[in-house]
Amino acid sequence: MxxxxxxxxxxxxxxxxxxxxxxxxxxxxxxxxxxxxxxxxxxxxxxxxxxxxxxxxxxxxxxxxxxxxxxxxxxxxxxxxxxxxxxxxxxxxxxxxxRTVDYPITPKAHGTAFLMDHRHLWLRSSRQHAILRVRSKIVKACRAYCDNNGFVLIDAPIFTPSSCEGSSTLFETDYFDEQAYLTQSGQLYMEAAAMAFGKVYCFGPTFRAEKSKTRRHLTEFWMIEPEVAYMDLAGDMDLAEDFICYVVQQVLETCRPTLEYLQRDLTALERVQKPFPRISYSDAHDLLKKAGCDHTWGDDFGAEDETVLGNAHDRPVIVHRYPAACKAFYMKGDPENSQQALCMDVLAPEGYGEIVGGGQREDDLEVLRRKLAEHGLDEAPFAWYLDLRRYGSVPHAGFGLGIERTVAWICGLPHVRETIPFPRLLQRLYP
RNA sequence: UCCGGCGUAGCUCAGUCGGCAGAGCGAGUGGCUGUUAACCACUAAGUCGUAGGUUCGAGUCCUACCGCCGGAGCCA
CATH class of the missing domain: 2.40.50.140 (Nucleic acid-binding proteins)
Structure with a gap:
């Protein structure tokens, strides 16, 4: 034999x-x-x-x-x-x-809806095979970066008792006699872990019940979220930049033929080198106005805005110090301008938009309590989180990187639905 | 939720001015010793999204609904 x-x-x-x-x-x-x-x-x-x-x-x-x-x-x-x-x-x-009879996905053209209905079989097709192999390498590189740089993997819970983002985007579930939600982010738990281990990260699925129907949104997506004690916003931007460069370089080293099969322009990926341009929100606003966009200072950037900002550079661009009003309660205010938060987003080039969001966290107990109140949030579910500011509070920062948007960008795909084996979308729970 | 587009064979689509339901692929049968999404011949395959309306006659026109696709809003 x-x-x-x-x-x-x-x-x-x-x-x-x-x-x-x-x-x-x-x-x-x-x-x-x-x-x-x-x-x-x-x-x-x-x-x-x-x-x-x-x-x-x-x-x-x-x-x-x-x-x-x-x-x-x-x-x-x-x-x-x-x-x-x-x-x-x-x-x-x-x-x-x-012996197989009448396999549905024939070697000719099919529509997206048909293929998505047969996602369990579509995975066998060579293009899907290529994308998911690249995803596998991207995830491996993300983990390797953290593991090689002194981070400890700390798994965050999926069931959570409270929101850390807008409450309208939470998936609710019955947890015995209590209401629970599916996590939107592991960040708050990573802050606790960073005070225990210094440098930590979590990697897992997150859930957002946004009624978003775009090429960039899933209701269930994966994030890797590093969090570091004694790190400020500048350090956070350095970390994100180094992290992304490492991941892109690893993929270029291990997946070159696969990316070529996907007809990815590799020169665009080869340009992903330090340093990334860093522009403030206000500078980004001015840039948008010069480009003819109708952007109002104080508003978050729309998809078109992100595309314009991304296309203005040949590599990922970091936008920092957004108006505090459009960011979450835990963002630390900029001591030099109370209107701004010490936060940053990384926008991928070629119109792929935001792949990273993060920043420095508020570390003062009284300021944090005030911000909770300003955001209309009940303090009780955050009692444990406030404890972190009572016992050895230090400056700290972190970010979340969305895996699917990163895969879409690196593979050059038109839609995130092909970047995850079984996508969960606004109108799709099966297969 | 809003705007736009599309629902016709298993799949991808065509169907003109309202007048017999079509093609390619796939499937089946036959042929071929080098094919690369092979090719050639033949065969079978339809609740034209659903319901109503206009008409001598509706896949085609009108109304409502359902589903899908794209975009916007929303969204670390």
Missing amino acids: PDTIRINDVCDFEGREIAIEGWLYNKRTSGKLHFLQVRDGSGTIQCVVFKGDVSPEVFERAADIGQESALRVVGTVRADARSPIGFEIGVGDLEVVH
């Missing part, structure tokens, strides 16, 4: 008899030949069944199988210049593990 190998290792087995276990991606026949395109998750290879090489039963079996039939192929690896990967398999035997 020959060894079973993975298709991406096939170059090490030239001239040898091997087996592969996979699925039929496509098939062409030509009289006494069947060309089976077989994928096994690691790659795709053409398996050639020649009538003269196999038993009549095997030849008939090969004729009878449909797309996505599960197969065990035994054959000999041979080099062939006509193959895109340089090798093909001359089939000696073929076992049909499962």
Whole structure:
């Protein structure tokens, strides 16, 4: 019985008899030949069944199988210049593990709605395969950056008793006799952890019940959120910049052929180098006015505004010191201008918009209590959070990076729905 | 929630001025020893989103509703 190998290792087995276990991606026949395109998750290879090489039963079996039939192929690896990967398999035997009939996703064009309804099968298509492999590498790089720089992974809870963002965007759930919500951010818990470990991060899903129907929004998305004690806004911007450069560099090192398959412009990614331009909110406002945008000082930036700001630079741009009024209660006020918060967003280039939001947190107990009141929030659920300002409060800062927007940007995709295996959208809970 | 677009074969779509329901792909059958989303021939496949209306006659015109897509608003 020959060894079973993975298709991406096939170059090490030239001239040898091997087996592969996979699925039929496509098939062409030509009289006494069947060309089976077989994928096994690691790659795709053409398996050639020649009538003269196999038993009549095997030849008939090969004729009878449909797309996505599960197969065990035994054959000999041979080099062939006509193959895109340089090798093909001359089939000696073929076992049909499962015979598939009428696979819905045929090799021709399909619409988005149909593909999303068949997301569980769409994952097998080469483009989706490529995107999710890049996602996997991006997540690995995010974790590696933190792990290599002294951060401790601290998992934040998913059930939370209170909001840290706007209460209108919370998913409510019944928690025995209490009301609970699905987390919008692990940040408040990371602040507690940063006071215990100094440098921490969490990585997990977050939930926002926003009725947003855009190419940038999911109701369930993944964030990585570092938080560091004794760090100020400047340090936070340095951290975000270093973090993003590392992630992009890792992806360029490990996913270059995959990105090329996705037809990503790699020169745009190669320009992602320190330092990123840093502009204040007020400067960004002036830039928008000069570009002819209708932006009012004090308002947050819209999607179009973010695109204009991003397109004005050839790499991610950091916008800092937004008006305090349009930011969350925990943002520390700028001592030099009480109207501004010590916060920052990183906007990705090429119209991908905000991928990072963060800043320095308010560390004074009385100021924080006042801000809670100003935001109309009840103090009781935040009692534990206020404790952090009673016992060894220090300046601290952090940020959250949205994984899906980062994947969309790095892969050059038009919509975040393809960046996550099973997207949750305003109108989609299945599959 | 608002604005715009689209719902016709399993999929992607065409369907003119209101007059017999169409193509490609996929599926099935047959052919071909080198195909690369193979090709050639033939076959089967339809509640034209739903309900109502106008008309001799509606896929086509009108009204309402449903669903989807895009955008806006919203949104660290």
